[in-house]
Amino acid sequence: MEIINLILSMLLHPSIFVPLIFPGLITILIVIILLIWAERKIAAKIQMRIGPLYVTRRLGGILQLLADLLRYMFAELIISKESDKLMFIASPIIALTVTLLPLAVIPAGSLLGIELVALKTSIGLLAALTLSSLTPIFIIVMGWASNNKFALIGSLREGYLMISYEVPMYLSALSVAILHGSLDIVNIVNNQQRIWTALINPFAAFSFFTSMIMSTSRFPFEITESDSELVAGPYTEYSSILYGLVMGVPYMRLYVFTLLFVNLFLGGWYPAINGFSSIILILKVLVILLFSVFLRSVYPRYRLDQAIRIGWHSLFVLSLISIILSLLIIGCGGISGC
Amino acid sequence: MKMVLPKSQNSEKEIELFIGPQHPASGHMRFIGRVDGDIFTKFIPDPGWVHRGIEKIAENRKWIQIIPLVERAAILDAANMNIGYVIALEKLLDIEAPPRAQYLRTLLCEINRITSHLYGFGIAGIMIGSSTFYMWPFADREPLIDIAQLITGSRLTYSYMIPGGVRRDLPQGFKEKALKALKYIERRLNNDYFRLFFDNPVTKARYKGVGVLKKDDAIKLGIVGPNLRASNVKYDVRKVEPYAAYSELEFDIAYREEGDCYARLMVRVEEIRQSIKIIRQILNKMPQGPIIHKKYERLISLKKLEEYQKTGVFGLPAIFATLRPPAGEVISRVEAARGELIFHIISTGDLRPYRLRMVTPSFRNMVLFRELISGARVMDFPAIYGSIDYFPPESDR
Amino acid sequence: MSVNTADKIFEDLKLMIGPEAQVSIPSPNRLVITANIDKLEFIANLLKNYGFDHVKSVTAIDYPMKNVIEISYLISSFSNLDLSKTILILKTFIDRNKPTSKSLYKVWPSVEFLEREAYDLMGILFEGHPENAPLILPEDYKGIRPLRKDFKLTK
Numbered sequence: 001m002e003i004i005n006l007i008l009s010m011l012l013h014p015s016i017f018v019p020l021i022f023p024g025l026i027t028i029l030i031v032i033i034l035l036i037w038a039e040r041k042i043a044a045k046i047q048m049r050i051g052p053l054y055v056t057r058r059l060g061g062i063l064q065l066l067a068d069l070l071r072y073m074f075a076e077l078i079i080s081k082e083s084d085k086l087m088f089i090a091s092p093i094i095a096l097t098v099t100l101l102p103l104a105v106i107p108a109g110s111l112l113g114i115e116l117v118a119l120k121t122s123i124g125l126l127a128a129l130t131l132s133s134l135t136p137i138f139i140i141v142m143g144w145a146s147n148n149k150f151a152l153i154g155s156l157r158e159g160y161l162m163i164s165y166e167v168p169m170y171l172s173a174l175s176v177a178i179l180h181g182s183l184d185i186v187n188i189v190n191n192q193q194r195i196w197t198a199l200i201n202p203f204a205a206f207s208f209f210t211s212m213i214m215s216t217s218r219f220p221f222e223i224t225e226s227d228s229e230l231v232a233g234p235y236t237e238y239s240s241i242l243y244g245l246v247m248g249v250p251y252m253r254l255y256v257f258t259l260l261f262v263n264l265f266l267g268g269w270y271p272a273i274n275g276f277s278s279i280i281l282i283l284k285v286l287v288i289l290l291f292s293v294f295l296r297s298v299y300p301r302y303r304l305d306q307a308i309r310i311g312w313h314s315l316f317v318l319s320l321i322s323i324i325l326s327l328l329i330i331g332c333g334g335i336s337g338c
Numbered sequence: 339m340k341m342v343l344p345k346s347q348n349s350e351k352e353i354e355l356f357i358g359p360q361h362p363a364s365g366h367m368r369f370i371g372r373v374d375g376d377i378f379t380k381f382i383p384d385p386g387w388v389h390r391g392i393e394k395i396a397e398n399r400k401w402i403q404i405i406p407l408v409e410r411a412a413i414l415d416a417a418n419m420n421i422g423y424v425i426a427l428e429k430l431l432d433i434e435a436p437p438r439a440q441y442l443r444t445l446l447c448e449i450n451r452i453t454s455h456l457y458g459f460g461i462a463g464i465m466i467g468s469s470t471f472y473m474w475p476f477a478d479r480e481p482l483i484d485i486a487q488l489i490t491g492s493r494l495t496y497s498y499m500i501p502g503g504v505r506r507d508l509p510q511g512f513k514e515k516a517l518k519a520l521k522y523i524e525r526r527l528n529n530d531y532f533r534l535f536f537d538n539p540v541t542k543a544r545y546k547g548v549g550v551l552k553k554d555d556a557i558k559l560g561i562v563g564p565n566l567r568a569s570n571v572k573y574d575v576r577k578v579e580p581y582a583a584y585s586e587l588e589f590d591i592a593y594r595e596e597g598d599c600y601a602r603l604m605v606r607v608e609e610i611r612q613s614i615k616i617i618r619q620i621l622n623k624m625p626q627g628p629i630i631h632k633k634y635e636r637l638i639s640l641k642k643l644e645e646y647q648k649t650g651v652f653g654l655p656a657i658f659a660t661l662r663p664p665a666g667e668v669i670s671r672v673e674a675a676r677g678e679l680i681f682h683i684i685s686t687g688d689l690r691p692y693r694l695r696m697v698t699p700s701f702r703n704m705v706l707f708r709e710l711i712s713g714a715r716v717m718d719f720p721a722i723y724g725s726i727d728y729f730p731p732e733s734d735r
Numbered sequence: 736m737s738v739n740t741a742d743k744i745f746e747d748l749k750l751m752i753g754p755e756a757q758v759s760i761p762s763p764n765r766l767v768i769t770a771n772i773d774k775l776e777f778i779a780n781l782l783k784n785y786g787f788d789h790v791k792s793v794t795a796i797d798y799p800m801k802n803v804i805e806i807s808y809l810i811s812s813f814s815n816l817d818l819s820k821t822i823l824i825l826k827t828f829i830d831r832n833k834p835t836s837k838s839l840y841k842v843w844p845s846v847e848f849l850e851r852e853a854y855d856l857m858g859i860l861f862e863g864h865p866e867n868a869p870l871i872l873p874e875d876y877k878g879i880r881p882l883r884k885d886f887k888l889t890k
Contacts, residue, residue: 047473149353153373153716219467220540226467229363229720300540301467303717304376386871393856394881398888429762557813560789560845566813573813578820579764669765669809669822671791682794682809695794697849702791705848734871 018118022278023108023259023285025100031289032251033065039293040064046297069244077240080147087145092238092245095138099252102128106259107186109269109278115186116278124185125173128260135253136162136215139224142246143234154233157304158224161214164311169211171319172204175326176264185260189268198265200329204322205265207315212261214311216254218292220299221307258288352379359387363465363720366730369707376715383707389734396694401427402658404694406497411698412732414457416495417443417450418674422696424499425581426670426681430663431501437583438627439503442489444583445620446498447672448613449486452523453479454675455606455727462603462724463535466544471535478526481519488512500654501661503630507650513621520614527610536603545600549710549722552597561706562699563677564605565726569597575673586623589616599725606727662687676700676727700733741766741821751781767824772836775827779842786815787823790839793849795857799884803828804859806836808846829859838864856882 010016018024037052041060044051052061079085105124107117121127136158143155177183179201180191188197198205214221225233232238235246262268262284269277302310357369368384392411396404408423409416421443428434435443456475463471483493488509490496498504535541551561556569566573574591576584592608594601628635630652637655638646646652665687671680677699684693703726710722741764748768749758756770756778770778792809808825812818829836838861839846850861851870858880860867869876879886 043469047470048477049473149355152353222467223717226717229717231362297470298534299468299538300463300471300535300544302540303544303715305715306543386869386873389871391881394886394888557788558844560791560843571813573819578816667761669824671822678791680792680809682792682807684796693794693796695792697792701848701852702845705845 014114014116015118018108018116019100019103023106023255023282024103027282028100028252028255031255031286032248034062035251035255035289035293036065037062038290039296042290042294043297072244073241075240075243077242078237080237083147083237084145087141088237089242091138091141091145092242092249095135095142095249096245096252098131098134098138099249099256101131101134102256102260104131105185106256106263107189107268108259109272109281111277117186120186121184123183125177125183125188125264128185129170129173132253132256133166135249139234139249142238146234146237148237150231151234151236154224154236158234160304160308161221161223161311164308165211165214165315168207168311168315168319169215171316172208172211172322173264175201175204175319175322178323178326179329181330185263189263189270192267193270196265196267201322201325203318203325207318207322208261208265210315211311212254212257213292213295214307216250216257216292218254219296220302222296222301223304223307226301254289254292255285258285258292261288351375357719363723365723365728367733369719371711371719373716376717378711378714378716378719381708381711381719383704385704385730385734387734388731392735393694393696396691398690400659400689401661401663401691402500402654404691405500406495408696409495409497411696411735412674412676412700412729413494414454414729415450415675415732417446417498418672418679420496420499421447421582422670422672422674422679422681424501425672426668426683427501427663429668429670430666430683430685431661432664433502433631433633435503435631436628437625439629440583441620441624442504442508442629443499444587445617446486446489446496447582448616448620449482451675452610452613453482453486455610458606458675458724458727459531459603461727465720465724466541468535468538468541471531474526474530474534478523481522485512485516485519488515500630500658502634503628503652505629505652505654507629508624509650516617516621520617523610524614527607531607536607542600544721545603545725546598548599548718549714549725550596550598551706551710555709556597559705559709560702561677562702563674563727564592564609565602565703565706566677567591567593568601568605570595575671575678579671581670581672583620587616587619599721602725602727660689662689674699676729676732677703696735698732698735700729701735703728704733744818744821744823747785748782751785752778764821765824766821767826769826772827772829775825775837776839776842778825779839782810782823782825783842786818787812788814788843789845790843790849791822793846793853795853795859795882797831797857797882797884799831802831804831804834804857806853806859808839810843834858835860835862837862840864856880858883 021027041051052064055061055067056063079088104118105121105127107115109116139158140155143151143158176188176197179197180188182188217224225235235243238246262281266284269281272280351374353373355371355373357364357371359366359368366388368387369381370384371378371381392407396407399407405420405423408419411419456479460472460475463475486496487493489512490498490506498506551565551569553570556566556571570593572591572593577591589612592605592612594605634655634657637657638653642653663685665685667684669680669682671678679699680697682695683691686692706726711719714722741760745758745760745766748766752758752768756768756774759767761767768778787810789812790808790810794807794809796805796807798805806827806829810823810825811821827836836859838850840850840863847865848870850864851866851868853859854861854867855869855872872881
């Protein structure tokens with residue numbers, strides 16, 4: 001009894017519960033399986049076809065991704081002789097790990113007055129954004145370690161894009177921090193009890209959302225792994241289980257960013273009665289995720305220089321405007337004042 | 339390795355790319371390019387991977403056996419390849435098909451033109467990343483392929499036209515089904531395609547101003563088809579040297595002045611509209627009469643004659659197996675979906691042709707890869723490829 | 736109408752070319768000029784100035800019995816509406832054992848890939864062509880050129 005109590009109390013402690021169970025590793029895996037299935041089904045319905053149906057036919061093929069992952073595990077892992085073997089194998093694993101790091105500081109609900117967050121710090125927003133900037137570096141390393149010209153071109157594109165979407169993202173987050181007067185994400189969510197940030201400062205919301213789409217290779221910015229020009233960008237040479245890992249990295253990144261987006265702009269878990277806060281949060285996250293993957297069926301992809309131009313001409317300017325707007329609102333007396 | 343680019347000045351900065359046959363964006367052919375940063379400094383096409391030797395095989399086949407042979411050069415466009423050869427053969431034999439057969443031939447050619455352009459749209463869509471615009475045109479070819487199946491009995495390779503006429507007559511109830519299919523295509527083209535793809539700001543950003551081909555360059559390089567008409571040259575074989583029933587039908591030549599990728603796509607959209615107009619006129623004005631020249635109609639056996647008068651299916655007479663056209667040299671040209679198709683046949687009065695020369699429109703357009711892509715960005719390559727509507731098997735024959 | 740235009744072109748060409756080559760009209764809208772290989776470029780320049788601006792096909796025909804290869808250029812016009820109705824065939828004959836000919840690339844750039852295909856499949860070397868290289872066959876193919884009559888297709 002004592003042992004079970006001990007294990008349960010360890011598991012339910014926020015600093016283990018949040019990164020491991022909800023909204024951490026296990027929830028991410030379930031969400032990704034459902035998300036990729038939803039993406040394929042939505043695209044299929046729009047394109048007048050059926051989509052995945054073979055696996056678990058009665059449920060509409062919902063476990064297709066699980067079948068794909070099982071197949072990847074049994075495929076042969078081919079490592080080219082001229083590739084940098086250590087970085088070739090290590091970089092997908094490291095990329096996956098650092099993608100999940102921001103979950104340590106993102107809150108996921110409140111239970112009986114205690115916020116569900118792993119690490120309560122006063123610079124949570126800054127920590128989350130900085131940790132999320134680590135992933136593109138390892139994507140570039142993946143392309144370099146493959147020793148393949150097409151992978152190299154894909155890595156270069158990822159590098160170009162990285163410098164175009166990071167600045168607007170940081171500036172939009174800064175404007176939210178100015179508006180609510182704190183870098184702690186828990187404080188920002190609690191400050192949105194009466195009205196969401198997205199309604200006060202829509203410029204910041206739009207520019208953060210578009211930078212998020214650009215950073216996770218959703219259409220129309222799916223330039224890194226454009227699979228009709230470069231075979232799969234930096235991921236060309238990967239096979240078997242490593243391929244499953246690298247295909248999961250953009251989706252995990254999308255999930256983490258969406259959690260951040262909902263917490264910053266869409267009121268987090270408010271309006272919520274105590275027990276259901278996490279459920280409301282997950283529902284909001286699912287709506288934003290489904291919208292992001294729906295874009296695949298509508299848009300072609302932009303050219304690289306056009307995407308960079310959008311990053312600097314449109315998003316950068318919009319994020320500057322959002323900072324000015326935040327400053328004006330603060331000068332006017334804060335959210336309650338105006 | 340002979341197929342290389344000449345040595346470059348700064349070989350340390352430039353990457354040499356072989357976009358080979360095993361690539362999602364190349365089709366059945368290879369491209370060799372040199373990339374400096376984001377620009378192709380040099381780019382050459384390397385065709386020949388699907389060469390089947392149609393011209394050489396034709397020297398070994400009887401005249402009537404060449405009809406299925408030349409159709410396989412470009413399966414999408416089989417009717418136009420078919421009619422080009424049959425017109426050349428009829429010039430040698432000095433006969434002309436009866437009016438109803440001419441109208442039936444035109445009907446099949448125009449249906450083929452629409453399906454070929456829809457295929458081209460699908461390839462253009464997937465090249466710049468729009469998977470929805472890849473699935474929609476391919477699915478919308480189905481009503482038209484069903485119509486073609488009603489006329490000829492097969493979906494893609496028809497072998498419908500024979501010297502002297504065509505092989506089958508229209509079945510009952512054809513006109514209603516055809517008009518229904520045309521209405522569906524028109525609605526899809528004018529509403530859904532424009533809303534999804536042609537008016538999409540991302541498409542316009544990828545296509546406008548990209549791969550501009552000026553009028554003088556187009557004429558100098560010998561470009562044909564919608565690519566030529568998008569550069570302000572109003573040349574269409576159906577108006578210059580009318581064949582089949584085109585001299586009696588009303589339609590306009592689709593053309594644009596800008597010469598960029600968007601103009602080439604819009605010329606194809608307009609051609610689909612004109613083809614729909616032509617098919618509607620054919621269905622209204624179709625004359626009654628025989629579908630095969632009387633010289634051959636007299637030569638089939640009595641039993642087959644009864645079957646022909648009952649079902650409208652014409653079985654080939656035995657004389658076609660030993661057809662010997664008189665000696666001579668003929669040139670025929672037709673407007674296939676991708677441009678002008680030339681047949682140059684030399685006969686010595688034998689069972690087989692002495693020389694069959696077939697110049698397909700894709701082969702004449704191949705030089706556009708070198709001219710338009712050298713100096714363009716790497717990501718312009720799929721956009722330009724999709725807009726030229728190049729079909730490697732048609733080019734290699 | 737078209738017969739008149741072809742006749743008019745026929746008269747004009749006979750005047751321009753004179754005794755250098757033979758001009759004839761075998762069928763409506765088709766003219767034939769048979770010339771010697773040395774006069775080829777001169778006649779080509781005359782035709783280009785007259786208004787014929789592109790080449791549609793380069794047909795090479797092998798006559799092993801007469802020991803010659805016949806090269807036909809099919810020429811027409813895009814910009815001139817009257818000329819675009821006619822196709823002009825410019826023929827020349829070269830020796831089968833020494834198959835070299837003069838390239839017309841400087842006159843009409845549209846012959847580039849057509850002449851290269853004739854080099855590849857029939858083995859005719861065009862002097863003055865920027866790149867006599869294989870186009871359709873594999874680069875390391877050695878043997879009789881496929882379109883020659885001595886290349887037999889085995890069943």
